[in-house]
Amino acid sequence: MEESTKTLTIILTEGPYRSQYADMAHEIAKSALNNKYNVNMFLYMDATHIPRKGQNPHSFPNVLEKYKALVEMGADIRACVRCATARGYACDAKFPYIQGITITTVYDIPEWIKTSDKVISLG
Amino acid sequence: MNSVLIIINKAPYGYEDAFSGFFVEIACLNRQLVADVVLIEDGVYAAIDNQNSEGLKFPGVGELTYLIFPEGNIFVYNNSLKERGIHKEDLMETIEIIDDNELYELSKSKEVVIKI
Numbered sequence: 001m002e003e004s005t006k007t008l009t010i011i012l013t014e015g016p017y018r019s020q021y022a023d024m025a026h027e028i029a030k031s032a033l034n035n036k037y038n039v040n041m042f043l044y045m046d047a048t049h050i051p052r053k054g055q056n057p058h059s060f061p062n063v064l065e066k067y068k069a070l071v072e073m074g075a076d077i078r079a080c081v082r083c084a085t086a087r088g089y090a091c092d093a094k095f096p097y098i099q100g101i102t103i104t105t106v107y108d109i110p111e112w113i114k115t116s117d118k119v120i121s122l123g
Numbered sequence: 124m125n126s127v128l129i130i131i132n133k134a135p136y137g138y139e140d141a142f143s144g145f146f147v148e149i150a151c152l153n154r155q156l157v158a159d160v161v162l163i164e165d166g167v168y169a170a171i172d173n174q175n176s177e178g179l180k181f182p183g184v185g186e187l188t189y190l191i192f193p194e195g196n197i198f199v200y201n202n203s204l205k206e207r208g209i210h211k212e213d214l215m216e217t218i219e220i221i222d223d224n225e226l227y228e229l230s231k232s233k234e235v236v237i238k239i
Contacts, residue, residue, distance in 0.1 A: 011237055013140075013143075013239060044143065044147075044239075045139055045140070045143055045239075082146070083143070105150075106146050106147055106150045107150045107153070107154065109147055109150055109151070109237075110127075110150050110151045110153075110154035110156050110158075111154060113124050113125075113127060113151070113156060113235055114124065114125065114154070114156070116124055117124075119124065119234075119235040119237070121236070121237040121238050121239075123238070123239070
């Protein structure tokens, strides 16, 4: 009998480097993916800074590399269009985020809630 | 999962959180989820009647609350009001004040709690 797949949704509101929430979300998502969960992550408010290309922090581990790995493992990571646009990240030809991240609306939160087995908010 | 509680604990002006929390609430209601907001700590300032944010150049959070009723409720935590010297008559008519037990029961009744 095939094992059923469950879905975890993480709503993250805090940006990188200022706190450990982005790292905590990464660890939880990685663990869930390793346990055969589907993982959705919605980046809201300052969390929309996380997937920006070209980060080069000198004193902290690069959060971008961690989120790249999550995308490669199959996580569905989306950023709020209102929050991203306010921070200078637009859906234009110079797409600001790493491959696999999408910019979308806050309406994905209720849609994901409906289909999730667990929802965690961090921030 | 179909029921949501959104907790807002930041002041409505100077922070983006209350504004963003109400947006999530409105999105949830528009997608037919049972969704309510609870304001705690400095978040209770979002429940004050006759807000005027013109001078601040911030969008008025008070106006957003009218998009929530009657499908959703906005609750404020009584202890947070008391600590700030805010009285029932200072609040918008539609706001409900809740105590410790009611906050506990409300949280327990929801499948998802989102802290903004």
